Amino acid sequence: MSFTRRTLMAGAALLAASSLCVSGAFAQDTIKVGVLHSLSGTMAISETTLKDVMLMLIDEQNKKGGLLGKKLEAVVVDPASNWPLFAEKARELISQQKVSAVFGCWTSVSRKSVLPVFKELNSILFYPVQYEGEESERNVFYTGAAPNQQAIPAVDYLMSKDGGSVKRWVLEGTDYVYPRTTNKILEAYLLAKGVAKEDISVNYTPFGHSDWQTRVAAIKKFGSEGKKTAVVSTINGDANVPFYKELSNAGVKATDIPVVAFSVGEEELAGVDTKNLVGHLAAWNYFMSVKDAKNAEYIAKWQAFTKNPKRTFNDPMEAHVIGFAMWVKAVEKVGSTDVDKVIAALPGIEAPNLTGGVSKMLANHHITKPVLIGEIRADGQLDTVWKTPGLVEGAAWSPHLEGSKDLVADWVDKKCGNFNTKTGKCGG
Amino acid sequence: MKLRTMGKWAGLSIAALVLMFMLMPFAASRADAAGLIDTAIEKFLADSFTDTDAAVADVVASGAQQSAAILDALAERRLLFSATGKSVSYTDAAGKVFDARSGLPIPAVPADAQIVRVNNRLRGTIAAAIGTLTLLSPDPVKRLSAADSVFKSRDAASLPALEAAMAAEKLPNVKRAFAAARASVLLASPDADRAQQVAAVGTLAERGDQDAMALLRGVASSAIAPEVKQAAELAMSAVERKLRITNVVQNVYYGLSLGSVLLLAAIGLAITFGVMGVINMAHGEMVMLGAYTTFEVQELFRAYAPGWFGWSLPVAIPLAFLVAALVGIVIERGIIRFLYGRPLETLLATWGVSLILQQAVRTIFGSSNREVGAPSYMSGAFEIYGLAITYGRMWIIVFTLILFLGLLAMLKLTPLGLQMRAVTQNRRMAGSMGIRTNWIDAMTFALGSGIAGIAGVALSQIDNVSPNLGQSYIIDSFMVVVFGGVGNLWGTLVSAFTLGIANKLLEPYAGAVLGKIFILVALILFVQKRPRGLFALKGRAVEA
The missing domain is CATH 3.40.50.2300 (Response regulator)
Structure with a gap:
């Protein structure tokens, strides 16, 4: 009997270990990119494909010769649709794995739970999903739609x-x-x-x-x-x-x-x-x-990458494509992955979207998109x-709400995410 | 008058055509008709919604023979335009290609052909146009939907055609639909006769459903003759009284439907938890396995026998039972039998099993939802005394009750059922009577799991087929079994329907979130008072 119990415990330990870290080899000359998407639990239905898209994009960049002469390496973790675990995993990515940027989160509650970590450890998060707005953080770049x-x-x-x-x-x-x-x-x-x-x-x-x-x-x-x-x-x-x-x-x-x-x-x-x-x-x-050439190209790439000719491509996946391209351009522009330099370089960077236009990162860390x-x-x-x-x-603050209609976000001139135009002060 | 005699005199379909010519003010001659088709085709080529809208009007006005076919094709994305060839073609349901200008068959669609796009507004216009064109269709279903679209479009131009169709109609339900459509049109036209309008209000009051109510409300608030207004107000209060009663009945029915889903999910648990006392957290995953079995069966049907798709569910039921029962046996033999009498450890171990099963399914089938189709008898709805009842939900209620009675009969009438009851009541005594208690344990667990698998077949019709399917039902299932009284199948039945109906009666007033909280709080209080549930087992079994 006690044998069985031990086996069970071992099984449980295995389960826990498998959710810890999927890949994470220790190579010297690589730039690490964190992927923070749930691969199990309720949100796995939406987020797993975003992880796969990131792997595809990184793979593609490596085939082009990597970034700054180094290979990119994806570090994938599974926050398991568990909001506090998102914060833990983000901390692991930034302080242990030393990733240069993180692409991740889906629900707003998961984003809110990782925010303090990104601020404290000063890193970059690309958030690819349409959301409710009313937020603009120095460390976050919102590639999904604002209201x-x-x-x-x-x-x-x-x-x-x-x-x-x-x-x-x-x-x-x-x-x-x-x-x-x-x-x-x-x-x-x-x-x-x-x-x-x-x-x-x-x-x-x-x-x-x-x-x-x-x-x-x-x-x-x-x-x-x-x-x-x-x-x-x-x-x-x-x-x-x-x-x-x-x-x-x-x-x-x-x-x-x-x-x-x-x-x-x-x-x-x-x-x-x-x-x-x-x-x-x-x-x-x-x-x-x-109908757009670039769109057709990415759909073909995606279906080849997943080896499934019926796989669908969707809006948050496109947001990751744009976000990743912008990050690569910013890193190339400043010639380093230094977080502060990249954050300063990102506003103004342009990258083509898949509907025939060119999206631009704005000073409020949101991007321009067609609707x-x-x-x-x-x-x-x-x-x-x-x-x-x-x-x-994209507007971070809605002009239709009482509390936010006087606020603007501007990380270039005002260095502030919630500048109040009435009082002329930063801080809401 | 002349039109009416013509409608009777000519065959139905010919009459439709003749009517078209007579009614459409633009359709004076054949030459004009050809001209209108030409302008319509030019407008289709522009591929803008506004132009397509105008083109639809032209097609209708042209009265050409192929008008209905063109509109049908447009609505179903079968109308194609070629920008270089300046031609428009359409395919029929069988895939044959026709030229829109002449209506004659052509060998193939042009290479650069693109679909003429439609949006909701256009779909409305097309439906109204087809409605007028198909009022005299030989197919009663088409006539019914034609009447419905005229009822909605309220287009005064279709009145003569409508009256002709009404006079020729034999089926009482179609005739009623025509009458309602005529009433709706009459009330919308400002120069209609007042007495006729008052009669129209009466027709609508007789129809007495929500659509009629909406129309009456519109009439009562519009600037119309006072006597019509008064009639409308009277009719409104009568319809409102009727609707209020149907509303309550509707909520009770929804409650029964929710109850049947709860029962379906809980009935397997009533065996494994209720009869055997195993806290099986992997119960929901058995339901999920049943749903995935349905998906696999449907895939096979889609690939090899698409014509027999309706049989996919009956075939999936025994298969789902077998799959889930087999997995159940493996779990029981592999894990649970070592843990009998240690509920906490069983709970943790089965929870682990549930995670393993979920992740296994996620690895095999992927994390996204799988499409389980509804055979024709499971989709759609019908109305009875103003109650809208969907077929899917109705068959699930029936199916659940059959399953419940079957299970009850099995426990009461078969040797296996007898042995199961014997083992639950007194394991050692049953053992000494020569019953293999080990084997019975495995069989009971397999039965409970298998029933959960069958539940999965039914639930795949109304819920997501995703790895998380089971999780959403596990808590509700335990709630039902605990409330009903552990070890009592009838208790499970009563508790499932009580919870379902209470939930649905609360929902319109408290909202879904608060309603659920109320139910949970009430349940907690109830269990404080009667810890053994509604129908507690008495006697020795309880102490064991």
Whole structure:
């Protein structure tokens, strides 16, 4: 009996060890790049592909001869969808592995939990996911969309004639910081646009909510009061598939009540039969279906790298492509991987995005991106139906919120992430 | 009047065509029709939504024979334009290619052909246009959806066609849909007869669903004759009363549906935890294995027998049972049998097993969701007395009850069931009667796991098929079993439905998050009062 127990303990120890450090050889002349994405737990569904994209990009850079004459080396750790573990792993990457930059995080809560570590140990984080804004840190570069690069244009589109002149809004979200902040901004924006308070319904459901019958019925009811209605969905993660399955079964058609989602892309749609969801929308800065030479090149590379001709490419992956290219350019520009020099060099750096434009890192550590609205096709891809004429500059602080409308972030001139233009002081 | 006699006199499809010519103000002659198709094709070539919108109107106005086919193709992304050849072609459902201008078959699509894109606004326009064109279609399903799109588009131009179709209609449900569509159109046109409009309000009140309510609300708040307004207000309060009742029934039904899902997830646990007393944290992973088995079976069906896709679920059920039961036996023989009587260690060991299984599935199938399709009998919804019931959920309720009764019968009527009960009640006595208690333990655990696997087949229809599938059900499953009373299958049934219905009745008022908290707090208080759950087992088994 005690033998069995010992075996079990050994098994447990093995399990723990496997989550510690996947790769991390000790070579002398390499530049290390940290990859901080969950490979197990709830968020693994979204984050594993980002790890693979980073491996592909680093591999590609090495084939081109590396960086500053040295080979790049990926250091992959698994924070296991566990927010405090993100901070521990970040500390390990920076102080033990001595990485030059970290590419990682998905949820806002994981980013918030690593922030103090990056500030304390002075390193660089590239964060590739659309988020709620209201933040600008010296050590973080936000390559995903800020609300003005996703949520606001999406709502504008739905209010336009092409989008269906929507008059009534359901803001449906998962109960955590990103949907709550985004919905606060959207509500303020809609009210300012003259939408009546009773024409906005805000609702939150817990993570992993799987029984959507009541909510879908409520949405149908809210939408049947005579005015054109749309749903703005900030539902995240696992809850999306049951939500869309229920929508399609209940016969909520995009021509009646369109649903525009901010966290649903090609990757998430892979698990759903989209035949009945044709026409529902998603707002992103990139779609796999965009016709562009560079896009086709990366999709081909990605499918060859993963040895799977059906693998999808999505928006946060594009953000990593842009972020990595910017970091490489900045390092080449200053001729070193010194953190302070690279941070100073990054604003102003330009790198092509995969939709035919050139994105630029701004002084507020956000980047310029086009905004695309896509409609779901029967094959699970998204068709661009609307696009901003040019690139939109990411704004860290929303002008629609009471607390942040006077704030600007400027790390070049003002050296400050929350400069108050009213009081003329840094610090909110 | 003349139109109506014509509609009766001519065959249905011919009548549709003739009507088109008579009704469309632009469609005066064949020459005009050809001209309109030409301008439409020019507009399709521009590949802008505004131009395509105008082109749709032209196609309808042209009254050309291929109009409906062009619009169908446009809606389903089968309409292609070639910028260099300045031509537009479409393929039919079978893949045959036609030229849009002439409507005649051509050998192949041009090399540079691109799909004419559509957006939601266009889809609405197309649906309305097809609606008017297919009001006299020989297929009743098409007529029904045509009536529906006219009901929504409220286009006064389709009124004569609608009335002709109504007069020719034989099926009562389609006729009702036509009447509702006509009412909707009449109420939207300002110069309609008042008496007719009051009658239209009556028709809508009879329909009495949410769509009707929306229309009535619009009528009551618009500037319309006072007597119509009054009628609308009266009708509204009647419909509202009716809707309020259906609302409560709807919530109870949703509760039953949630309860059946809870029962499905918990029923296997009721065996392994309830009957055997093993705290099996890997229970959820058995459900997940069942779901992945369904996925694999469907992949095989997709590859080798796409025509028989509807059978994928019936085939997956026994396979999922076998897969999960086998894994269950391995876990029981390999780990759990050494840990009987040590609940804490069992809990930790099975939790470890659950992590291993999750990561194994993640390594084999990848971390992203897998698509498990819904066969036609599992998708869609129907309405009964204003209740919207989705087929998938309904069959899951039925399936769960069958599974429950089957399991109950197995425990009560078969020798294996008898031996299982004997071992749970008094292990040593059963042993001395010649029952191989070891073997029975393994079989019981396999049964519980196998049932969880079957649950996975059903849950794959409504939830994510991802490595995390099991985790989302494990806590709920334990909740149900503990609340119902450990070791009592009926208790599990009652507790699953109680929790489901309580949850769904609370949700509209408290929201999903708060509702769940209320239920948990109530459950904790209840367990304080009755630690053994709703239906506690009495007698010697409890002390053992």
